[in-house]
Amino acid sequence: MSDLIHKSAAELAEMLAAGTTTSVEITQAHLDRIAAVDGDVHAFLHVNAEVSLAAAKASDERRAAGAPLSDLDGVPIAIKDVLVTTDMPSTSGSKILEGWMSPYDATVVTKVREAGLVPLGKTNMDEFAMGSSTEHSAYGPTRNPWDLDRIPGGSGGGSAAAVAAYEAPLALGSDTGGSIRQPAHITGTVGVKPTYGGVSRYGAIALASSFDQIGPVTRTVLDSALLHDVIKGHDRHDSTSLTDEWPSFADAVKNANVKGLKIGVIEQLDGEGFQPGVLARFHESLELLKASGAEIVNVSLPSLEHAVAAYYLILPAEASSNLAKFDSVRFGLRVQPEGGGTVEQVMSATREAGFGAEVKRRIILGTYALSAGYYDAYYGSAQKVRTLVQCDFADAFSKVDVLASPTAPTTAWKLGEQLDDPVAMWRGDIATIPANMAGIPGISIPAGLADEDGLPVGIQFLAPAREDARLYNVGAALEALLEKKWGHTLLSQAPELKGGAL
Amino acid sequence: MSDISAEQVRHLANLARIDLSDAEIATMTTELGQIMEAVASVQAVATPDVPATSHPIPLKNVYRADVVADVIPTDKALASAPEHDGSRFKVSAILGEEQ
Numbered sequence: 001m002s003d004l005i006h007k008s009a010a011e012l013a014e015m016l017a018a019g020t021t022t023s024v025e026i027t028q029a030h031l032d033r034i035a036a037v038d039g040d041v042h043a044f045l046h047v048n049a050e051v052s053l054a055a056a057k058a059s060d061e062r063r064a065a066g067a068p069l070s071d072l073d074g075v076p077i078a079i080k081d082v083l084v085t086t087d088m089p090s091t092s093g094s095k096i097l098e099g100w101m102s103p104y105d106a107t108v109v110t111k112v113r114e115a116g117l118v119p120l121g122k123t124n125m126d127e128f129a130m131g132s133s134t135e136h137s138a139y140g141p142t143r144n145p146w147d148l149d150r151i152p153g154g155s156g157g158g159s160a161a162a163v164a165a166y167e168a169p170l171a172l173g174s175d176t177g178g179s180i181r182q183p184a185h186i187t188g189t190v191g192v193k194p195t196y197g198g199v200s201r202y203g204a205i206a207l208a209s210s211f212d213q214i215g216p217v218t219r220t221v222l223d224s225a226l227l228h229d230v231i232k233g234h235d236r237h238d239s240t241s242l243t244d245e246w247p248s249f250a251d252a253v254k255n256a257n258v259k260g261l262k263i264g265v266i267e268q269l270d271g272e273g274f275q276p277g278v279l280a281r282f283h284e285s286l287e288l289l290k291a292s293g294a295e296i297v298n299v300s301l302p303s304l305e306h307a308v309a310a311y312y313l314i315l316p317a318e319a320s321s322n323l324a325k326f327d328s329v330r331f332g333l334r335v336q337p338e339g340g341g342t343v344e345q346v347m348s349a350t351r352e353a354g355f356g357a358e359v360k361r362r363i364i365l366g367t368y369a370l371s372a373g374y375y376d377a378y379y380g381s382a383q384k385v386r387t388l389v390q391c392d393f394a395d396a397f398s399k400v401d402v403l404a405s406p407t408a409p410t411t412a413w414k415l416g417e418q419l420d421d422p423v424a425m426w427r428g429d430i431a432t433i434p435a436n437m438a439g440i441p442g443i444s445i446p447a448g449l450a451d452e453d454g455l456p457v458g459i460q461f462l463a464p465a466r467e468d469a470r471l472y473n474v475g476a477a478l479e480a481l482l483e484k485k486w487g488h489t490l491l492s493q494a495p496e497l498k499g500g501a502l
Numbered sequence: 503m504s505d506i507s508a509e510q511v512r513h514l515a516n517l518a519r520i521d522l523s524d525a526e527i528a529t530m531t532t533e534l535g536q537i538m539e540a541v542a543s544v545q546a547v548a549t550p551d552v553p554a555t556s557h558p559i560p561l562k563n564v565y566r567a568d569v570v571a572d573v574i575p576t577d578k579a580l581a582s583a584p585e586h587d588g589s590r591f592k593v594s595a596i597l598g599e600e601q
Contacts, residue, residue: 103578196558210557237572239564240557309541320518327519329591334584336594337521343593344519352521360520364511364530365537367518378541381548387555388547422533423540439558465559 004029005166009223012169013071016063023063023074027056027118030076034120034167036499042142043152043162045081046088047121052076055118062116072226073116078168080159081122082129083214084203085109092205093125093137093155096326096333096354106203107238108172108214108231115230120168123158127356128323129179129207131155132425133418136358141415144187146455146494148501150412153183159217160187165497170227171217176207177311178408178432180215181444185407185458188446188490190475191217192224193432195465196439197242199228200235208318209240211311211436219491221445221476225249228468244466252469256476259293263461263474264400268304269431274409277450281457282406285447288481289474299396299403303388304434310385311433312426313369313378320366323359326351361422389437393464402470403462405431407444411455435462443471445479446490456490506534 004026007015015021031049038044059074068074084090084102091097105113112119126136134142134157142157144150145165152161159171160183173180175193184191192215199214206212216227228249235241265286270279290296328334328350329343337349355363369378396403408428418425435442444458459478463470483489508531515522515530522530576589585592 100582103574103581197561236566240559240561242559303547306543306547309544312537313541313544324519328584329593330579331582332584340594342595342598345598346594347519348516348521351519352523355520357526360522360526361530361533361537363518363520364514365534367514368506368510368534368538371514371517377545378538380554381544382541383554383556384548384552385544387552390555390558423537426540437558 005033007169008220009072009075009169009218009226010220012075016074017071023056023059023118024053026074027052027076027120030120030168037165037497038167040143040148040497040499040501041145041161041165041167042140043123043158043165043167044078044121045091045093045124045139045158048088051087052118052120059116059118069114069116070230072230074118075170076118076120076168077112078120078123078159078162078171079109080156080171080173081125082174082205083109083172084205085119085122088119088122090122090205092129093127093139094354094356094359095138096350097331098333100332102203104203107200107235109203111231112172117170117230123156123162123171125158126155127359128205128319129155129174129176130319130358130362132178132182132428134158135415135419136356138356143415144412145497146187147412150414150455151186153186153412155179156183156217160184160189160191163217163219164189164491164494169219170223172214172231173217174204174212174214175436176211177315177429177436180217181432181442181458181460182408182429184217184444186412186456188456188494189217189219190221190224190446191215191444192228192471193435193442194228194232194468195242195441197240198244198246198441198468199231200238200241202235202237206322208315209322210318211315213436219489221472221479222250222253224443225253225472247469249469249472252472253476256473256480258289258474258477261294261402261474262400263289263294263296264299264396264403265296266304266403266405267298267300268302269405274406275411275450275452277452278406278409278411278457280451281448282459285459285478285482286404288485289478292477292481297400299400301392301396301434303385303392304430306385307389307434307437308426308430310382310389311429311437313382314386316362316366317369317379318366320363320370323363326354358422386437389434393434393438393440397464401463402474405460407431407458407460411450411453411457431460438465440465441468441471443475445475447482448490449493506531506538
């Protein structure tokens with residue numbers, strides 16, 4: 001039954017409905033896969049087979065009684081460790097929260113449980129989601145299933161690698177500046193950052209509250225839509241949650257049609273600084289869409305040039321405030337300085353021991369950007385750039401239905417290659433950051449392999465706020481066109497993982 | 503503007519309640535200088551006529567009726583605390599001897 005791991009969530013749902021398999025069989029197949037390959041990939045920080053199988057058994061009993069909770073009842077899911085869970089530890093990739101058990105579930109976790117999905121475990125991530133490679137996890141890096149010497153992207157490298165390595169059909173991620181979309185690009189998978197407020201952030205350990213958004217990580221566009229349909233919607237526990245009624249995203253996939261769709265190519269993200277193989281696959285995808293009736297035009301968003309700089313002022317500022325709660329009082333690590341000390345000395349010793357280098361760097365940077373005398377020059381200026389980026393998008397979306405760009409400038413780099421220069425890694429976020437600054441939704445889907453290194457490349461589409469359905473329409477249409485052209489899925493080209501490589 | 507001294511970093515670390523070692527302060531002083539240079543370009547376009555934006559989607563403040571809801575019971579709230587006395591979080595002395 002190991003073939004169960006290669007099925008999409010939609011296919012598994014059909015098999016469960018038809019009674020040709022059970023949730024226990026599916027869950028066991030994925031747990032076996034995790035046991036076989038996760039020693040090499042290290043996508044998971046925590047797995048508890050007993051808890052997962054108990055949930056699977058309960059699902060099978062519901063189905064046998066003719067009362068499944070949803071179409072996806074019984075399908076397994078991996079959960080990024082940034083989301084708090086009552087039955088598994090939640091660390092956000094940090095030592096300061098090692099072993100911490102949350103007294104409540106994140107709203108998205110509650111929603112997937114209420115739909116009957118079976119949590120498999122918690123996935124690895126850069127500490128507090130600060131990073132683009134998962135190398136900043138306090139628990140060691142995740143490795144790219146396409147090449148174990150390379151990064152899986154970040155911060156959600158664990159969730160992306162888990163679905164790419166067939167350890168889970170679905171995963172939850174969080175996207176603050178590209179942490180869902182960039183790992184999708186790097187691992188040949190699908191990732192969606194919903195409209196800000198479209199999915200509840202309650203129980204997501206906050207990095208930068210005005211950028212963070214939770215979303216699906218999957219192997220197919222339909223699976224992302226199905227998961228998005230489960231987790232979307234208003235939550236009174238999140239005061240930035242939108243009260244909108246959302247259309248069915250799965251229907252948007254099923255009715256995909258790009259005839260007459262106006263696609264704007266972002267000039268600033270199509271050329272200098274982008275790897276040739278990334279650009280080649282991007283333009284190939286655009287040609288396919290054009291041949292299917294889409295209209296392709298160029299648009300300019302001049303403020304994007306400053307978006308990365310502004311982001312890396314606003315993010316540390318918000319993070320320095322959000323991470324103040326890790327103070328050794330209510331949860332997490334407590335370190336006593338030698339000979340004891342006051343509560344403030346205990347806090348300082350705890351945060352010194354509990355935070356990694358990247359987290360300290362960003363807290364100090366944020367504290368600086370917010371401090372008296374520098375606030376206007378840095379944080380204040382960055383907020384103005386945010387306005388300019390939002391105006392650029394508003395202008396672009398008055399001319400086109402969706403925007404397109406490569407998801408990131410390069411394919412997966414080697415582990416350790418960019419660790420010495422923090423600013424270099426930040427520049428890799430240039431294509432994904434602008435969506436977070438404007439709160440708009442984005443999707444990354446596989447566009448092929450780069451000629452020069454044979455590694456996956458993604459294409460990104462962006463839509464106006466609240467128009468997430470447009471992403472599922474164009475993403476599903478392109479996915480079908482590409483797979484028809486290739487004769488297979490992109491992930492089927494990944495080398496086979498046998499386990500025990502490391 | 504981006505000339506950052508080790509003394510400044512030490513002060514920032516104190517504000518952020520992180521006991522940085524001397525080696526960490528030295529590294530971070532260099533890095534912070536490089537980072538501030540890399541992000542200084544925001545000042546060039548942030549002219550006085552551009553309003554600042556703090557949020558991606560315009561929202562009004564959210565209110566709810568003042569009724570008790572979703573309270574986490576004390577034992578659950580304390581379960582993962584580094585130290586507690588059964589009803590409260592326990593911490594070290596708030597004031598030092600010199601205070």
